[in-house]
Amino acid sequence: MTQPVNPADIHNTILAQQKAEDRKKLAINTVFIAILLVAPFVLYPVFLMKILCFALFAVAFNLLFGFTGLLSFGHAAFLATGGYTTGYLLSQHSGLTTELGILAGTLVATVLGLAFALLSIRRQGIYFAMVTLALSQLVFFFYVQSPFTGGEDGMHGIPRGELFGLISLEDNHNMYYFVLAVFIACYVLVQRVVSSPFGQVLRAIKQNEPRAVSLGYNVDRHKVLAFVISAALAGLAGSLKSVVFQLASLNDAHWHMSGEVILMTLVGGMGTLLGPVVGATFVVNVEYQLSQGPLRDWVDPILGGIFVLTVLAFRNGIVGEIQKFVRRNLG
Amino acid sequence: MTEAYVLETRNLVKEFKGFVAVNDVNLKIRQGDIHALIGPNGAGKTTVFNLLTKFLIPTRGQILYKGEDITALKSATIARRGVVRSFQISAVFPHMTALENIRVALQSFEGNSYRFWQSGRRLNRLNERAMELLDAVGLTEFANTTTVELAYGRKRALELATTLAMEPDVLLLDEPTQGMGTEDVERVVALVRKAAEGRTVLMVEHNLSVVSKLCDRITVLAQGAVLTEGDYATVSADPRVREVYMGTESSGERGAAPSVPEAAS
Numbered sequence: 001m002t003q004p005v006n007p008a009d010i011h012n013t014i015l016a017q018q019k020a021e022d023r024k025k026l027a028i029n030t031v032f033i034a035i036l037l038v039a040p041f042v043l044y045p046v047f048l049m050k051i052l053c054f055a056l057f058a059v060a061f062n063l064l065f066g067f068t069g070l071l072s073f074g075h076a077a078f079l080a081t082g083g084y085t086t087g088y089l090l091s092q093h094s095g096l097t098t099e100l101g102i103l104a105g106t107l108v109a110t111v112l113g114l115a116f117a118l119l120s121i122r123r124q125g126i127y128f129a130m131v132t133l134a135l136s137q138l139v140f141f142f143y144v145q146s147p148f149t150g151g152e153d154g155m156h157g158i159p160r161g162e163l164f165g166l167i168s169l170e171d172n173h174n175m176y177y178f179v180l181a182v183f184i185a186c187y188v189l190v191q192r193v194v195s196s197p198f199g200q201v202l203r204a205i206k207q208n209e210p211r212a213v214s215l216g217y218n219v220d221r222h223k224v225l226a227f228v229i230s231a232a233l234a235g236l237a238g239s240l241k242s243v244v245f246q247l248a249s250l251n252d253a254h255w256h257m258s259g260e261v262i263l264m265t266l267v268g269g270m271g272t273l274l275g276p277v278v279g280a281t282f283v284v285n286v287e288y289q290l291s292q293g294p295l296r297d298w299v300d301p302i303l304g305g306i307f308v309l310t311v312l313a314f315r316n317g318i319v320g321e322i323q324k325f326v327r328r329n330l331g
Numbered sequence: 332m333t334e335a336y337v338l339e340t341r342n343l344v345k346e347f348k349g350f351v352a353v354n355d356v357n358l359k360i361r362q363g364d365i366h367a368l369i370g371p372n373g374a375g376k377t378t379v380f381n382l383l384t385k386f387l388i389p390t391r392g393q394i395l396y397k398g399e400d401i402t403a404l405k406s407a408t409i410a411r412r413g414v415v416r417s418f419q420i421s422a423v424f425p426h427m428t429a430l431e432n433i434r435v436a437l438q439s440f441e442g443n444s445y446r447f448w449q450s451g452r453r454l455n456r457l458n459e460r461a462m463e464l465l466d467a468v469g470l471t472e473f474a475n476t477t478t479v480e481l482a483y484g485r486k487r488a489l490e491l492a493t494t495l496a497m498e499p500d501v502l503l504l505d506e507p508t509q510g511m512g513t514e515d516v517e518r519v520v521a522l523v524r525k526a527a528e529g530r531t532v533l534m535v536e537h538n539l540s541v542v543s544k545l546c547d548r549i550t551v552l553a554q555g556a557v558l559t560e561g562d563y564a565t566v567s568a569d570p571r572v573r574e575v576y577m578g579t580e581s582s583g584e585r586g587a588a589p590s591v592p593e594a595a596s
Contacts, residue, residue, distance in 0.1 A: 005472045007462045014430065014475050018452065197438060197454060198447035204424050204435045211422040214384065215497060216410035216439040225445060 025191070028274070036180055045172040046244065051284050052183045053241040058264040058276030059190050060233030065262070066271035067194050068226045069206035073129040073258050074116060074136030078231040080253035081139065082109040082238030084149055087158040087248040098161040098169055102182075102239040109235020110228060112139070117227035121220050133255060140253045154249035158242055169243070179240055186233055191273055193229065202226055263303060267310050269317025278318050336395075337362045337531045338383070338414065338501050343392035345378055345555075352378045354555040356392075360501070365523070365532045367542045370552035371575055376535040377419060379552070380505050383533075384409055384416045396501070411439070413500035419509060419535075421486040425479040429470055429489050432478055433461040436496035461496070468492040468522055484515035488522065495526055502526060504534040508541055520544055543567075551575070 039048055057079055064070045086105030089096055120131040143149045150156065160169035169175045193199050201222050204212045213219050242248040251257065260283065268279020283303065290299045314321050338360040345353040353375045360366050368376045381387040383394060385406045394402045401409055410416075424432050437457040438444060465471050468488040473481060478489060487507065494502060507523060508516045520541055523532065527545075536542050542549060542563065549566045551558040553575045559566055566572055 007466060007471050007474070010471065010474045011458055011462060014428075014458070015455070017475070018455075192450070193447040195451040196447045196449050197441070197443040197451060198445055198449075200431070200435060200438065200451060200454065201444045203427065207424040207426055208422060210386065210418065211424065212435070213386075213406045214410055214416050214418070214422070215436045215493070216407050216415075217444060218405070218407045222444065225447065229447065 029188070029191075032274075033184060036184075040173055040176045045176040047288070049176055049179045049244045050241075051281050052179050053237050053244060054261075054264065054284055055277040055280040056183050056186055056240070057234055057237035058261050058268065058280045059187060059273075060230045060237060061261045062265045062270060062276040063190055063193065063233070064226055064230040065265055066275070067199065067206065068202045068223060070223060070227065071125075071129045071262070072116075072132045072227070072230070073255070073262075074132030074134075074139075075231075075234050075261055076253055076255060076257035077116070077136035077139040078109040078113055078234035079238035079241070079257060080143060080248070080250075081112050082106055082235030083242035083248035083252050084143060084155065084238075085109070085235075086239035087155045087242040088148055090158050090161060090243070091155070094159070096161075097165045098163050098243060101161070102236065102243065105239030105242070106232055106236040109238065110232040113228045113231020113235070114224070116231065117224040121223050121227065133258070136253075136255065136258060140250075140255070143250060143253050149248070149250070152250060154247055154251075155242075156247055158246040158248065160243055160246060175244060179244060182236065182240060186236065187273075187277070190233070194273065198222070198225070263307050265317075267306060267317055269320035269323075272317070272319045272323065275317050275319040282318065335362065336360060337397055338533065339395040340379075340383070341393040341395065343379070343382060343394065344390045345375075345382055345387060346390045352555050353382060353389075356552070356555075356557055358550060358557070360531060360533055361548065362531055363529075364547040365527050365534070365545050367546040367549045368533060368535045368552060369537070369539070369542060369549060370558070373554075374552040375555040376552055377505060378555075380416060380503055380535060383503060384414065410497065413498070414503065415494050415497040415499035415501070416503035417490055417494050417505055417507065419505045421483065421490055423478045423486050423490055423493070426477060428475050428477055429465060429481070430458065430461050430474040432489055432493050433464050433496050434458070436493045437461060439497065464492045464496050465489075467495070467525070469518075484511055484518070487511070487515075487519065491519075491522055491526065500530055502530055502532045504532060504536075506535050506537060508536065508538050516541065539567075 061072070061075050064072055082105040085108040086101045089104050090098065090101040116132060116135050119135060120128055123131050144151055160175060162168050163178055167174055169178060201212065201217055205217070205219050205222060209219055238252060264279035264283045265276045266279070267282055268277065269275030286303065287299055290296060290302060295302065310317060316324055336359045338358070340356055340358045343353055343356040344351065356379060368379065370376055378387065382389050385404065389402065393400055396412065396414060401412070424435060427435070434454055434457045437460055438454060443449060443453070462471065462474060465474050468491060470485060470488055470492065473485065478486065481489065491507065504523065508519050511519065516538065523534070523545060526532070546563065548560070549563055550560045551566055551572050558571055558575060559569050
């Protein structure tokens, strides 16, 4: 294959390639949306909603981890904050419609995310991870001690209420399509963020931070914005989850949850858009299947084994390995 | 008086715990010059670079750019003002194409770097300028190649093009020919000469034949302090310079350095 050396030709090739990518993205999105639209007629909607909530959580986490290169070990704090805030408001104020409760949960998580970011963003690598872990532990102990969360027992009986005061979410199918709509909106948003002018700068920062600085970018501020968007979406995932299960529990605030989202992202494929979705689906399914059978006490060791295997043998995760395979054999 | 100098340091000092890496350095870079910073390894050349661009914070002293004190500014701000540096190791974005590398630099002035809601396709309007810059360094045919796949010399060329995309007034080049074969060195010399038109260049360089060909003025650093300054003939005739380089030669330093006196002719 000979490369054309005329700049205009090369430029046209690049533009054509961009168009092809856009078409591919649209096609994949359409297929997945179609599958998700019919899924509740085949599978139990509550189980699907669980997957969607965790998938959203992992997508949010991956924006920071996979696309900015920041490993936060404190994302459980945002999931839990979204859940508790929404749960508390919907339980205490019967006049509040569900979407407003979810919005409020997301907002509080966003503000918390900003606080975390401002305190941690100047640290690099492992120190960044440790600061976020320490902060999320503070948040955890706050929720353990606060009476409104129900402590170890969790917050029960959160009403699902009515969407816009009109559509009852007690019905699982209604609830499902609401969760799906939010999920799709967030997924498309992240897709947009990653390819936006801002996303290009994040890519640059991830690949060579000093160079990005020397090209005039205020790297810290870009990282803060990425962190806040990520925290907001993680909070939204927590808010949705508390409405779906009518429960906000301490599990969501525990550092295990911060670890689990790393697992989901790595297994699915960090730095890919679909990776966290696939990873969350995989992990939630494995947990569910194992908990039904004789291996129910072995869930954590088995997930740990999968984690080790992924890191050692399948660095790119499920989606990453598939992409690599397709590129090598069909590209 | 100061206006003649585009970049100036006054009594610049950098101390690391109990070690003075840069000691009382007064640099004066004239507008339009290609100015070389040479000296044996460990002389503090790269540290001076890092201080000028605030990748390190000076312990004491002042940095002036066009007569204005920029000592307190951040790295990114200094870059936007027009003092842009390259790095010793090739500083590229490895998993972007050559075109995308240049666009990152051009985007710096677009004011859209926080717009997470906009389509990235808006950046296509930068393509034309990016292609021009790639053409200037002979990389047109690699525009759509992922940078990690480029040969070392081409990565350095791409880095230079990226730096030029910032339209710097002062270009700081940290060993632009390091690790290159003769052919690549020739190409870089030509590129730097072209890039220097209408701007000021301060470069750290070990290859003294490059220095002799390119540079109007040379500052020799040794042990963190300025040893001498002048044009190539003056500096290379200075017995102290010879001593510094010979001294390092006997302790097993790189081979290019001792050729100071020979290259002078």
